[in-house]
Amino acid sequence: MNAAPQEFIIKLIAITGAAGLVGTGLRQQLRVRGYRVLAIDIKPINDCGPQERSVLVDICDQAALTLLLRGCDAVVHLAACTSDAPWPEQVRLSVEGSISLFDAARHAGVLRVVYASSHHVVGLHPRQPHGPVMGVDAMLKPDSRYAVGKAFGESMAALYALKYGMQVMVLRIGNVNTHAIDRRRLGSWLSWRDLGQLVAIGIEHPDVLFEVVYGVSDATGRHYDNRTAYMLGYQPQDGAADAAAEAALLREDPRPAADSDLARSAAELTLGGQFSQSEFVGDTARLLAQGPNAAVGANVLRPPSELPTPTTPDSVS
Numbered sequence: 001m002n003a004a005p006q007e008f009i010i011k012l013i014a015i016t017g018a019a020g021l022v023g024t025g026l027r028q029q030l031r032v033r034g035y036r037v038l039a040i041d042i043k044p045i046n047d048c049g050p051q052e053r054s055v056l057v058d059i060c061d062q063a064a065l066t067l068l069l070r071g072c073d074a075v076v077h078l079a080a081c082t083s084d085a086p087w088p089e090q091v092r093l094s095v096e097g098s099i100s101l102f103d104a105a106r107h108a109g110v111l112r113v114v115y116a117s118s119h120h121v122v123g124l125h126p127r128q129p130h131g132p133v134m135g136v137d138a139m140l141k142p143d144s145r146y147a148v149g150k151a152f153g154e155s156m157a158a159l160y161a162l163k164y165g166m167q168v169m170v171l172r173i174g175n176v177n178t179h180a181i182d183r184r185r186l187g188s189w190l191s192w193r194d195l196g197q198l199v200a201i202g203i204e205h206p207d208v209l210f211e212v213v214y215g216v217s218d219a220t221g222r223h224y225d226n227r228t229a230y231m232l233g234y235q236p237q238d239g240a241a242d243a244a245a246e247a248a249l250l251r252e253d254p255r256p257a258a259d260s261d262l263a264r265s266a267a268e269l270t271l272g273g274q275f276s277q278s279e280f281v282g283d284t285a286r287l288l289a290q291g292p293n294a295a296v297g298a299n300v301l302r303p304p305s306e307l308p309t310p311t312t313p314d315s316v317s
Helices: 021-032 062-069 087-108 145-162 192-204 227-231 243-252
Strands: 012-016 036-041 052-056 074-077 112-118 167-173 210-215
Touching: 012 021, 021 036, 021 192, 036 062, 062 087, 074 087, 074 192, 087 112, 087 145, 112 145, 112 192, 145 167, 145 210, 167 192, 192 210, 210 227
Parallel strands: 012 036, 012 074, 036 052, 074 112, 112 167, 167 210
Antiparallel strands: none
């Protein structure tokens, strides 16, 4: 007699920081992709959809977090200090919070983590045309206290993947929005559905051990070399250049005159923009100095058509 077919089990994905802007949008994206969602935050969430429930938990309460994560298939770690607040807030939320989350996931048996980092971890690198397209192997140059907290989380991700055998994808998120809102962010904006696709790859792809990818929709290679994401099967749905929209944006945010103070500002020269400019002291010429490790691995960009055929699981859309 044939065995009865097993009932299809829908994966349960925990999201920390689920009440925030990115968390709210991501919850919807994961539900659309058929996942169950466990929304975790210290703020109440009153708009849960189908296949979703919310829980009030402090990210630093590791014991409670460990109990909560048991039975989850993966966790997306968004909770952090999301501003350039003073160091005590960065340490508690981004440093201690990441320690708590990775340790809780490990002890709860949740071996899949998507860690929400930021492109600001390389924010003090010069951006084109002042520097090369930025790959994932370049030296970290955080542009803010916020970015230092995110960089710490990337180190945690590497440790727990390579030492403890977890599968972790670091997603260096740009500006999540419906469209680019200024000239710099033409190269770093990320649409909601492209965010959902990247997170789904981190949840599902069998070959993820420790991978770092950029969370950007732009497929032109304007600022970032995202070949690792492409090799994992990422196909931006909103990455094509829109000449009309770009021309309109450039009229609103034109390039500064070449000999102006603005053209020499940290905001104009770097990937981090205003995050780099805030509290900047001295001459920006030091930002353009290219040491031997300034942008290792970031000087060659190959479009998806020239990359090896990706192996993408059927469940990733």
